[in-house]
Amino acid sequence: MPDIIQLLPDHIANQIAAGEVIQRPASAVKELLENAVDAGATEIQLIINDAGKQLLQVIDNGGGMSETDARMAFERHATSKIKEIDDLFRIKTMGFRGEALASIAAVAQVEVKTKRAEDSTGTYIEIENSVVKRQEPVAAANGTSIAMKNLFFNVPARRNFLKSNAAEMRHIVDEFIRVSMAYPDIFFSLTANGQQMFHLDRGTLKQRIVQLLGNQYNAKLVSVEEQTDYMNIYGFIGKPETAKKTRGDQYFFVNHRFIKSAYLNHAVAGAFQEMIATDSFPTYVLFIDLDPAQVDINVHPTKQEIKFEDEKIVYAFVQSAVKHALAQFSITPTLDFDLDPTIQQLDAVSKPFTSEQKSQASSSSLYNTFTQKHAAHKIDPQQKSELKHWREFYEPANKSSVDSPQTTVGSADFSLLGSAPKLVLADQDFTQLHQTYIVAATAKGMMIIHQQNAHERVLYERYLAAADGKPIATQSSLFPSTLHLSTADAVLLSDLSDELKQLGYLIEPFGKDTFVIQGTPADFEQGNEVTAIELLLEQFKHYTSDLKFSKREKLIRSLAKQHSIKAGRTLTQKEMKQLVEDLFNCAQPNATSNGFPVYMEIKKDELEKMFGR
Template sequence: MADSIQLLPDHIANQIAAGEVIQRPASAVKELLENAVDAGASEIRLIVNDAGKSLIHVVDNGKGMSETDARLCFERHATSKIRQIEDLFHINTMGFRGEALASVAAVSQVELRTRRHSDEMGTYIEVENSEVLRQEPCASSPGTSIAMKNLFFNVPARRNFLKSNAAEMRHIIDEFIRVSMAFPQLFFSLSHNGQQVFHLEKGSLKQRIVQILGNSYNAKLVSVHEQTDYLNIQGFVGKPDAAKKTRGDQYLFVNNRFIRSAYLNHALMQAYHDLIPADSFPMYVLFIDLNPEHIDVNVHPTKQEIKFEDEKIVYAFVQAAVKHALAQFSITPTLEFDIDAGIQQSDAVSKPFTAAQQSAASNSDLFQTFSRANQAHFIEKGNSSTVSGTDQIPDGGLQNWKDFFEPALRSSTDNSSTEAQYDRSPGFDWEQPRKKWQLLEHGDLLQIQQQYIIAPSLPGFLLVNQQLAHERILYERYAAALVGKPMATQRSLFPVTLDLSPTDATLMTELLGDMGLLGYLIEPFGQNSFVVQGTPADVLQGNEKSSIEKLLDQYKHFSSDVKFSRRERLIRSLATQHAIRPGSQLSQREMRQLVSDLLSCAQPNITATGTATFIEFNHEYLARLFGN
């Protein structure tokens, strides 16, 4: 029999190795930008076409390469950073594995122009499928220009797995931001299809943060600066009111290298404990500098995961530094109370407390009881009376509640177990439970705490969460609009201009088509700007900008779940954003319409995320509660 083990050809081995490093256009962008930083460049320009699928071009004014180095840099494991094994534990550069350019050359067509400052002529090299096609001297500016064209042209299966241009562009912007955020002292620019997306002048870290994340952060940053013998921590964290529903604006760097660390992120979250809601995430841009001997950066191909020699001490330092910064700026939790709107209208609150009223109050027995010494043991003598439970009910109160419950209890003929669980599958016939949940035609609905609705039904009553119920209604309405008749658009009398960050602008471009079906009429208006010409009817005039900004934030929150399609994430975001908020006072007509619309839904008892929209209280369950 013939031998079955054989060596792979070089071009196949290179493509397999490239799969670890170059997973999408953004991966190549990261590697090329980091090489430009390591070359000592002060200006780095990134040009991409078709979200990097047809062109990724990086131009820098770094030290450049000699003719020999230019040829050798495309070989696997070729690097200027490592000479011996000990060098792995003293790495202060971005790249060091020697696989970046080899991986790029294995899956694209590459053109390299480079010249050292001391040379008169530069070097031009053309590589395709890991094979050098041409090498010759050329006229070139000092530094390096490398262009990779037609990514994955020789691996069609990999190219087919790439996402839409808008989605891939968002990944490229993310990588560009991570590198440019780490080096604010360098100039960076990014252009896509001939349009400039970023133009970042050299400056301080705070200036770079504001340039990238937007002017809204200018007054929301708290400086962090701690120096110890083991490590130094510096950067900025956001004030609690800058917290968002997504993790998007969180950047952690170790020795200027962007990393992901759930462990250190937990330290940050603990520093904000009780300062922000549990479902919100703080903004931070933090740099941790420590001896390279105390970390191992060679644990992941993309180098975004590292190992610390002592994770616990880093955790403690990070948490303490952020807490100290927040305390220094007197940022403390504020107490919030839910106050019934009716209380605000009462005479005791709205009318002044006159001098006569103050005198009468101070002379009252109640006031004297609480103001004299040993008041805890003082009992005012007087006529005592026995108050029965029924004496406390206002006139007509008992009868009103009896009228409210009795028709429902009399109509209850269902003797089935109250613990029956209804199948939530789409094919389930909801007609049977709907008959149980049918709303009574007569009898008022009752709103509690401006958040819940008590609705009389045939077997008893339903306790409805008005926000979750509205979410379910809107979700089904939007889902139907995407596959059937588009929703009506309410034209704005005065169109609103929306200025977004480059990341959000790219996301908005991706969503424009589907948002049009859902009633939004939004048109591009120059770089990173859009004009809102119309919105769905349930968006109040004047709230268009806030509504769309919150929608994008909510969409990014749902984007972390890969099992959802783009449309599913969009309609969930819209339903969550446009639903009635707790604290909204509803009229009888509005409450009845809301509950009726809910019970008409295809799946009325749960939201799209599986949360119950109402709780059913029938006669048997109520009797069991009271031991009858």
């Protein structure tokens, strides 16, 4: 038998490595921007054509490269940042693995123009499929320009897996925001198809946050800054009113590297506890600086997931710093320690607690009940006289009224429901409870329906049908609304415009980052279009972290959640009946698309057991 194991050719090995590093145009954006930062640039331009598929170019005014370095940079594992293994644990730069340029050159046509300040001429190199096609001296400005053309031209199967231009552009904008946010002292610009999307002048971190996330944050940011020997933390958190119902503007940077960490997200959320709703997410842009030896940044190919040597210390420190910032800026509730003078005059304060009073209190059965072990839940029936005032509080003044159904609160509704021999859909009155639940009768008991969950299920199936070829009718807006978005959200809305049209929305671009809402779904309540779209985008971004959903599925779930009748809204009999009827016409009425229950049924015999019958 001949030997069957052989070494892969370099260009194939590079393409396999590229699969880890360059998954889409945005991956190359991240690597090239980080290299420009490492080169000491003060100005970095990103130029995109066709969402990076045709052209992706980064131009910087950094240190540049010599002719030899420019050629060596495209070899696998070529790096200027690691000379021995211990250097891996002292990394302070962004790029360091020596795989990015080699990976890019393996799956694209690359042109490099670079020049150092001390050199009279620069170097031009053209590489295709890992092979240098051309190398020559050239006149060039100080710094480096790397242009990546025709991504995946030699791997058509990979190119076919790329999403729409709008979707790929959204990923590019995300990476651009993450790098430019971390370096407010560097000028960044992003130009796509000849139109400038971002022009970020050098400035403070707060100015950069407002430039990237929107002017609405200008007066709503609170400074965070704490320093210790172990680590420093600084940045900004949004005031509680900026919290969103979905995970929106949250950025963590460790040694200026953007990271994803559910652990640290939890630390920040804990600091906001009881200040924002439990289903809301705070806004923050936080930087942690600590000794690189305390962090392992090699746990993931994209370097966005890291591991701390002591996670508990970092968690506690982050939470403490955020709490301190909130308290310092008088956002957290404060206690008034000035004692009301009248309190001092009360007997309980001014008079001593005598031995006789102490003995009398400790001999009571109520005292014993709460001081004996495992007895806190027990009340001695023989000693109920001590509790008679509490019992009387709950007992009706006229005992006969308990036996009379017509005088009991809600009894008329329940007697009517209880006598109905038909199912919930029978022609009968429903009861709304706490402006959240619909109570109805069944032949065998009663049913409690959560109004928002029920409406979510109804809308989900309606939108699903629309996306499958039964478009929802659009009603034209008498007074079209203008929608102003951040650049990132504008790119996202452009990506969703075709699907939204199928679902009844007619939204047209109207200049940079601005749209006009010309029409909405026929059953949509007019006057709330702008807020509905903003919430929809936030909800969509929340679902985006879940890879198992398609874009269509994420959009449908987002719309169903945002357009559903919320808890707290009073419903008429007509509205309740229509909702229940629509619910039980659904293919799957018992759960929302997220798996939450829509209704619960309580059997008649279970009700009787509750009342000892």
